[in-house]
Amino acid sequence: MASKRVGLFVLLQLLALNVVSQTSAFPTPTASADDKTVYNRQLTEERPLQEQIAEADSVKAALQSAVSKQPTAPKDSESEQGDDFTMLKSLADGQNPKGAPEGPGKKEDQYIPDESDSTKSRRLADDYDSTKSGMDYDDPESFRQVDGTPLTAEDIVQKIANKIYEEDDRGVFDRIVSKLLKLGLITENQADTLEFQVAEALQDLITKNAKNNEIEDMESVDQETRGEQDDLGADADAWEPPRRRYNEDDEEEEVNDDDEIVDKVDRDAEQDVDGADNSWDKDKEEGNEVNPEDGLQDLQYFPNFYRLLKSLDSDQDAQERETLITIMKTLIDFVKMMVKYGTITPEEGVSYLENLDAMIAMQTKNKLGKSLVVPDISGLTGKNLDEDDNTKSETAKMQKEYESLKDSTKEEQQPSAETSQPGKSETYLEAIRKNIEWLKKHNKEEGKNDYDLSKLKDFMDQQVDSYIEKGIIAKDEGDTIKRIYSSL
Amino acid sequence: MKPLFSSVILGAAVLALAGAASTGTDSGISFEYHRYEELRKALVSVWLQCPTITRIYTIGESFEGRELLVLEMSDNPGKHEAGEPEFKYIANMHGNEAVGRELVIYLAQYLCNQYQQGNETIIDLVHNTRIHLMPSMNPDGFEKAASQPGEIKDWFVGRSNAQGVDLNRNFPDLDRIVYINEREGGANNHLLENMKKAVDENTKLAPETKAVIHWIMDIPFVLSANLHGGDVVANYPYDETRSGSTHEYSASPDDVMFKSLARAYSMYNPVMSDPQRPPCRKNDDDSSFKDGITNGGAWYSVPGGMQDFNYLSSNCFEITLELSCDKFPNEEMLKNYWEQNRDSLVSYIEQVHRGVKGFVRDLQGNPISNATIAVEEIDHDITTAKDGDYWRLLAPGNYKVAASAPGYLTVIKKVAVPFSPATRVDFELESQLERKEEEKEELMDWWKMMSETLNF
Numbered sequence: 019m020a021s022k023r024v025g026l027f028v029l030l031q032l033l034a035l036n037v038v039s040q041t042s043a044f045p046t047p048t049a050s051a052d053d054k055t056v057y058n059r060q061l062t063e064e065r066p067l068q069e070q071i072a073e074a075d076s077v078k079a080a081l082q083s084a085v086s087k088q089p090t091a092p093k094d095s096e097s098e099q100g101d102d103f104t105m106l107k108s109l110a111d112g113q114n115p116k117g118a119p120e121g122p123g124k125k126e127d128q129y130i131p132d133e134s135d136s137t138k139s140r141r142l143a144d145d146y147d148s149t150k151s152g153m154d155y156d157d158p159e160s161f162r163q164v165d166g167t168p169l170t171a172e173d174i175v176q177k178i179a180n181k182i183y184e185e186d187d188r189g190v191f192d193r194i195v196s197k198l199l200k201l202g203l204i205t206e207n208q209a210d211t212l213e214f215q216v217a218e219a220l221q222d223l224i225t226k227n228a229k230n231n232e233i234e235d236m237e238s239v240d241q242e243t244r245g246e247q248d249d250l251g252a253d254a255d256a257w258e259p260p261r262r263r264y265n266e267d268d269e270e271e272e273v274n275d276d277d278e279i280v281d282k283v284d285r286d287a288e289q290d291v292d293g294a295d296n297s298w299d300k301d302k303e304e305g306n307e308v309n310p311e312d313g314l315q316d317l318q319y320f321p322n323f324y325r326l327l328k329s330l331d332s333d334q335d336a337q338e339r340e341t342l343i344t345i346m347k348t349l350i351d352f353v354k355m356m357v358k359y360g361t362i363t364p365e366e367g368v369s370y371l372e373n374l375d376a377m378i379a380m381q382t383k384n385k386l387g388k389s390l391v392v393p394d395i396s397g398l399t400g401k402n403l404d405e406d407d408n409t410k411s412e413t414a415k416m417q418k419e420y421e422s423l424k425d426s427t428k429e430e431q432q433p434s435a436e437t438s439q440p441g442k443s444e445t446y447l448e449a450i451r452k453n454i455e456w457l458k459k460h461n462k463e464e465g466k467n468d469y470d471l472s473k474l475k476d477f478m479d480q481q482v483d484s485y486i487e488k489g490i491i492a493k494d495e496g497d498t499i500k501r502i503y504s505s506l
Numbered sequence: 507m508k509p510l511f512s513s514v515i516l517g518a519a520v521l522a523l524a525g526a527a528s529t530g531t532d533s534g535i536s537f538e539y540h541r542y543e544e545l546r547k548a549l550v551s552v553w554l555q556c557p558t559i560t561r562i563y564t565i566g567e568s569f570e571g572r573e574l575l576v577l578e579m580s581d582n583p584g585k586h587e588a589g590e591p592e593f594k595y596i597a598n599m600h601g602n603e604a605v606g607r608e609l610v611i612y613l614a615q616y617l618c619n620q621y622q623q624g625n626e627t628i629i630d631l632v633h634n635t636r637i638h639l640m641p642s643m644n645p646d647g648f649e650k651a652a653s654q655p656g657e658i659k660d661w662f663v664g665r666s667n668a669q670g671v672d673l674n675r676n677f678p679d680l681d682r683i684v685y686i687n688e689r690e691g692g693a694n695n696h697l698l699e700n701m702k703k704a705v706d707e708n709t710k711l712a713p714e715t716k717a718v719i720h721w722i723m724d725i726p727f728v729l730s731a732n733l734h735g736g737d738v739v740a741n742y743p744y745d746e747t748r749s750g751s752t753h754e755y756s757a758s759p760d761d762v763m764f765k766s767l768a769r770a771y772s773m774y775n776p777v778m779s780d781p782q783r784p785p786c787r788k789n790d791d792d793s794s795f796k797d798g799i800t801n802g803g804a805w806y807s808v809p810g811g812m813q814d815f816n817y818l819s820s821n822c823f824e825i826t827l828e829l830s831c832d833k834f835p836n837e838e839m840l841k842n843y844w845e846q847n848r849d850s851l852v853s854y855i856e857q858v859h860r861g862v863k864g865f866v867r868d869l870q871g872n873p874i875s876n877a878t879i880a881v882e883e884i885d886h887d888i889t890t891a892k893d894g895d896y897w898r899l900l901a902p903g904n905y906k907v908a909a910s911a912p913g914y915l916t917v918i919k920k921v922a923v924p925f926s927p928a929t930r931v932d933f934e935l936e937s938q939l940e941r942k943e944e945e946k947e948e949l950m951d952w953w954k955m956m957s958e959t960l961n962f
Contacts, residue, residue, distance in 0.1 A: 445547060449554035452534075456555075456622040478557060489573055490562050491550055499554065 075177065175212075179219035191216060322378045349374070364443065365494065443498050450502055475503045535615045537841040539608060541652060542572050542645050548611050549577045549641070556618040559583060559632055565640075566717030569668035572645040574717050577614050580636040587636070588873075588893035589865070591858045592725050594638040594822075595851070596718070597733035599673045599812065601647015602664035605830040605843050606733025610641040612844050613851050627852070635858055638725070643714055644673055651834055659834035661736075671712040674732075675810040677719070678704065678711075680818035681746040682809075688885075694759065695887045698819040718812065719819075726891035727822035729858040729899065731771070732813055734826060735833040737786050738778050739795050740768035741826040743817050745802030746809045753794070756803030758817065759886040762901045763861075765799060768825050770857050772798030774849035778829075786831030802826070821888040823899055861900035862921055864932040866890045866909045874935060877911035897928065909933035915941055 182190050195212065198204045204212070323346060330339045350371070357367045457474070482499050485491040491499070540548055553560045561583035564573040576594075578584075586592065595613070597606030617637070620628040631637070642648055644667050651664025666672045680697045687693060698704060705711065705719050742764035747754040758764060772778040778798035785792045794804035802808060816824035830843060866877040873894025880887045881898060882905065890896040898907070900923045910916035914935040923929055936944075 445551045446554055449551040452555045452622065453557060474557075481557070485550075485562065488564055490546070490564060490575065495547075495550070 175215045175219045178216050179223055182216070182220060183223050322375045326378055365498075443502075446495070446499055447502055450499070450506075454506065471506060475506070478503050534619050535612050535844070537608075537612070537844060538837050539604065539652065539840070540611055540641075542642075542649060545607075545611060545641055545645075546573070546575060549575055549614065552577060552614045552618045556621060559621060560614075560618065565721045566713060568644065568646045569713050570646045572649075574640065574643060574645070574714060576638050576640045576721075578636060578638045579614070579617055579632055581633040583636075586725070586891070586893075589863070589895045590634060590636055591728040591863070591897045592636045592638065593855055593858045594640065594725075594727055594730045595733065596640045596643050596730070596812070598642040598648055599644050599714075599732065600665045600734060600833075601642075601644040601649070601667070602651035602659060602662070602833050603733075603735035603830075604648065604651065604659075604834045605735050605840070606827070607641045607648065608840050609733065609829065609844060609847055609851065610639050612840075613848075614639050614641075616848065627856075631852070631855060635855060637855060638727075643718060657836065661833065664834075667712050667714055669712055671715075673712060673714055674734075674808065674812055676710070676712050676715045677810050677812050677815035678708070678819075679746070679810045681744055681814050684818055685748050694885050695821075696819060696889065701819070719815075722816060722820050722822065726895075727816070727820065728897045729767070729854075730816055730822050730824040731854060732824055732826045734828045735830045737790070737828040738775075738783065738798075738831060739792075739805075739828050740772045740778065740799045741802050741805060741813070741828065742768045742799065743802060743814050743825075745807065745811045745814050745826075747803040747807040750807070752807050753805070754803050754807070755794075755801050756807075757801065759884050760817075760823065760899070761801075763899050764823065764825065766901050767823065767854070767857055767899070768799035769797055771825070771827060771850045771854045774853050775846050777846050778850075817886075821897075856926075857899075858897070859928050860926045861898050861923060861928050862905075862907055862931045863895070863897040863928040864930050865894045866896065866911070866933045866935060867894055868914070869934055869936055869940060874911050874914065877909055877914070877933075877935070880908045880910070882906040882908070907931060909935060911935060913938050 178191060178194070182188060191213070195204075195209050199206070199209060323342075327339055327342065330336075330342070353362075353367045353370060356362045357364050362370075479500055482491060482496045486493055486496045549562050553562050556579075559579055559581060561578050562575060563578065564575050566574050568574060580587075580590070595610050597610045598604065617628055617632065621632055646668035647664040647666060649664075650668075651659055654660060654663055678698060683692075683697050684694065687697075701719075701723055705716055708716075711719070743758040743760075744756040747756050775798065777783060781797075794800045802811075802813065808814075811826075813824045813826045816822040829847060830839075832839075835843070866874045866879070868874055873890075873892070875890055875892045875894055877890040877894065877896075878887050879890065879896050879898050881900065888896060888898055902923055902925045904920070904922050906918055906920055908916055908918040914937050917933050917935055919931055919933070921929055921931055
């Protein structure tokens, strides 16, 4: 069939492009800068306090480095080193949770938030004193948080994790660790523990953001953690023990079981779903050619799909899993292609994939007699056959839906669908977001209280209705806009 | 669950968009051609981004049913604020002259962005002006022109509306009437007699023309520009020659002001104001162009144009901007055209804040609408709007400004007008009845005094 050939061709092209863009898929300076601004924007709105802390610390570190006497460091790298040294100090704190009597600076004694934490910081002073007397890290400034209380070990680990997350650069950690090792402040073992803790904190960040509906973060940070894993593997075999521990000792972790499992599945699934990952990245970056909304839809459907995959994590199910993944990938590519050629609108692609995922959940629930929301790894290994049937019927269902969708939407093809602009939902969403941002900033500047979102929402609803009436906005666009506002 | 997913999709989509949007955009503006749907969506997006200072409305439908969309920008969109001048840009009345259409869209995005980024000039402009932007007066023609295959677009396809009417020859020819009145005496302004009737019953008017005429009648526009393509110059009234010849300088009473307005545009456009610029085509006659401006009639005679119609039927001063040698250039050129015209477009809007402006009221403080504002030695009067407010564009100089209205006594004031900003001149008019009453009272007083003195 011609369309199939076209489809395959397109698929090949997509894959080819994936390969090409694979090189740029990893955080390049510009890409990560873009991502960083995006992340920062999101982060600012999601977790302002963390941001402030990190900013305040880096500002303090910059000031500090300008002031403190660094015997060997040249002027240029001072600020960077200063920042890292702040990290170093913080790190050293985290390394030694077992108590020690003295505080690193006299001032610290005044700000003890809680016993165990302050003892951690005190330990650092001992290390410093006993190993390198020449080092002048007594400045207590760096141990301060924004509000003046000293940093706890958790804070420090968190800070490092934040820094890595924000800068999208595992090199931060490497720099710090290598310096610490060089200075003999920590042992190899302690470096391992630190890595483990930082990785843990990083995972926390990721899952936290994922929980806040930023599944995209999970995706790209997964890449990052994947990159991290690679790096860590290269460094020493230090990663092996933590990882094994990470996988096996679920109870020891402070992470929410659900998320942790999802993460683990992410990592597992990632190796299998490489191509799909790349195509999503490509979609993210390409934007103009293929509707990015569809590309990101892939991520959107992972909750249920992943849970399904996770339930197939034994060896015998590897085959099933492969099949499932291939099917899913193919389907998603088909939908993307249809959108690209204007056969269906992005909206339809979205709703189709939404239905798909909901169906997966439903089918799994029906077949397995339980919902996917409460995963239970051990219990599902015995349900291979059911899974098998489930996926086969799933596939059939998907194919059928796709067919009907394809047929029914052919007539609806609009000439204006062929546009190099992103889908209108994104444009509208982007515009609304800019407005909200401006309102927030504007009100802040004028000292007003927070703008009245509900009033704005009512006003916009009213305007949208009147515009629909006058033929300025289409009904579905109006609904989209109202939906966006109601979801704020 | 569904709405959550949607918001997740959209949330994720935003991040993708942010990444995607950074490619090929200039501070949030995407330089590409907009078909009708895309134009509509672009305007909606501007409105969504700046809902407190923008409003979209439509003045009617084209022949094929496309909305003639306008985006207005002001601190109080949707209403005329007393004393706030109204401004409009109309583009793409010739459907295949595409650059203006795009520039107006980019301008809308630009003004919204700049407003939110705290650009003082733009903020002031938006707060003190009501700006109306119509990217396309001839959306049907544009679709025809844009649908042509291949890179090179025809010089004519898509120029006229769907009925084949050249909209810039379709307006009632008031030039003819004013030329007669110049010779034989008669009104020098608001020459469309029985306006509503004349327009609605005129079968020769295209729906787009009708819609614009109604628009001009409804809103007291002060300044306007009409965007075209095919050459690079700022053209000002009159477009139609007095003698009927093909080339003849045809000055309007406000020739001085129009030259100033046209220059205010051309001087910020490096291509337009380049004295060394070669003509767009080898055999073009650019002899009438000077400093990037030209009188309409001196260039070539145009009867029934929208520019002169504005001046002669309403208070609005309009000029015609030709912005590109190529009527429908390649998309890659759009960014350049924006760069060339951005400052001009903003500067021209600022021109609306020149001359004299104010209110005409009676002695009780009630506004007098439709009062006449006449400037000595300029044979073109303007009228006050519903709130009694008026804006009389004038070049720097000393003037005598007279306000008059039927049943009222005329008041004349002397004004020294700088380049800008506009000078505020208010008038309180005494009605004739009041004067009669006054005189009567004076008489009575005198009689009383006389009788008391003479004891009768």
